[in-house]
Amino acid sequence: MTVDMSQFYQVFFEEVAEHLGAMESLLLGLDVNAPSIDDLNAIFRAAHSIKGGAGTFGFNDMTSVTHVLETLLDKLRKEELALRSEMIDAFLEAGDVLKAQLDAHQNGGDVDEAMIAAVCRKLEALSAPQAAPAKAKKAKKKSPVAAIPAAETCHHITFTPDAGAALENLFAELSSLGKLEIIESGADKSPPCWCVLLTSTASESELRDTFAFFMQPEQLTFQPATASPMEDESYGFFTDIASPNATPNAVVEDDGFGFFTDIEPPQPTLESAGESAGEPTGFERSPGRRAADNPVLDAVRMGRRESDKVAVSANTDATTIRVNTEKVDLLINLVGELVITQAMLAQTTAHIDPVMHENLLNGMAQLERNTRDLQESVMSIRMMPISFVFSRFPRVVRDLANKLNKQIELKTLGEGTELDKGLIEKLADPLTHLVRNSIDHGIEMPEVRLAAGKDAKGSITLRAFHQGSNIIIEVNDNGAGLNREKILAKARERGLPVHDAMPDQEVWQLIFAPGFSTADVVTDVSGRGVGMDVVKRNIQEMGGQVEISSEQGYGSTISIRLPLTLAILDGMSIAVGGQIFIIPLTFISESLQPRTEDIKSISGQGTVVQVRGAYLPLVALHQVFGIDNAISEPERGILVLLEADGKKVALFVDELVGQHQVVLKSLEANYRKVPHVSGATIMGDGRVAMILDVASLVRIHQEPGMERRCA
């Protein structure tokens, strides 16, 4: 067959990932004591679909795992076995194995064979009837085909015994050799043609010896042994069908197909009859099957390959399509260019006579509206609900809570809140770290909780919501809360600048210091993995901020504040010596014109400015970038108060130009990394403007003690 199956792999991979995800969340939601039959059916269907696809596309390793999985699930949904929590654990493990196998097929690499074998053994043991209360309603007619250990092969045997042969004895013998499945019963057929599948360690010749007691060798056909019992089963019709293409005896009942009713044989078309003369097999006669030299089909195939990443997503909703993210990014980029062009046009036409060019200006106004709408719609394509990240946590919480013998309930709120896909992907790791921290260090052991008068079961709440052009994600636990004294003691030990009167907010920020282990300080439980400093850095790289609030004995809440999207930014443009810079609006708290007496010089520490009783370090932008013709006296310019990482500075600039949305362009990708600059944008007049990296500007003046309240 000339159909290139690999063109369907991508869709299959996505499908499997979807099924595995659905399976996992259903499993986690199952009530062990009263499982919903609908959920069991849905889980079974997911496993079944994976098995079907894996078999079709030749991923036999996945077929064998799903097969054992499905066998047990089938017994559960038929209520032959009662659900137990070990089963859910085994199912989850099988899901992990399948994920690993999927990943190996997708990205290359190997899967731990021992792990696969262990899971299969576990599932097989669980499906054994004696392993569970015998709730079986009736014994199954055929023995269940379980996983096939490596040494076993699956024999596909077709035989036509003499009438009246003692087949019970034969089947008893075969069953003793391995797992026997009767595909086709010949009991009430003439001739009595049987077809069986035998999964056994016995070789073909050993099996032939067994059969020799019951029939002549010529009554017996072995088909090539395969790794999977599914491989040899084929197709069939329920009754004889006279086919124009098949030879009279070609209706192979034992090949697993048949017809119930007589079917009008299709009349060969003139075209196919004419062609059939020169072509060797009936298969090739079908019009259009001469695919290789059919230009139209080739074109279809080409088209198929180009668009193989675009597929109708069937399982969720037939009205959605999957599109390669590169295409979306290109679209967003193009819209960004359009926004810039529109802004340039607007600037150019701003000064023309509105009476003379009324139509042109009307058109410009409409263009602006359309551009904005287009931009909004395109940006929304990249938005995904945060449930894509949240959905992994039921499993994380369950596994870790079991390991630590804690009782934890996970609540998620606002799963539908949308944010940029790029952010979603980057958010997963930091958020996982925070949730693990809450489980490990936040929630106490059940007895400790009871002693403190709390419910033995702790709770962790994940919440997401929009606030202006930001999204806030909160990880809240009702555990022990942070211990202020311990954190301060540890900070002193590490030589960090602290004092007892520090506000809580600043104390909590200490745990973000590099190497500041939350483990030995906050709860004395051994920690693991990266520290909170990495979490904070990751969030900052996304343009976000992390805040902590905590109440000892009542729990902690860690809030992540992120911009909705990375591609467009609300900015304030400022001028210094004729050059324009953009400051992201989120960092600006206010701007003011200072009085001469508010500016003070501190020897060796630069200049500070007094703002409503607080002294802030003053950063002169013209000095940072070495711009010559700028205003040098702060009182003649403007101070923009910036706030980042809990620190404030006053940025001294010549003037404020205006506030607008800018499209971010990477400076690193197009030029190179420049200190204190996070990116660039193209202004309405076509000039390039630098976007300031506020976090790094704030760090310029981070000497301790710079910001002090006046007495």
Add this chain to the structure above:
Amino acid sequence: MAKTILAVDDSTSIRQMVSFTLKGAGYDVVEAVDGQDGLDKAKSKSISLVLTDQNMPKMDGLSLIKSLRGLPQYKTTPILMLTTEAGDDMKAKGKAAGATGWLVKPFDPQKLLDVVKKVIG
């Protein structure tokens, strides 16, 4: 005019494979994502052959076959079940529901075409 085949399967990859194979052989293919979708599409189109999966959400293959046989225009239309279960039990159920035949999954494209050709040429 090319004959139209209705391919009902909840698995996108398998549906695409079936559809691609059949279109390559010159058939028109209508795809449906579950039994209910299949029934709706069968009502609005003229179908020469129905290929349906058994295990699907909303409506399974057997129910689809029964529903189709209840429609006057589908009394005699060939319907093949594409199923991973080829036990006698499933065959009896398929026969009772009114299926014409079965094709066991997994199948390769050539096998599919062989069977389809046997039924509708």
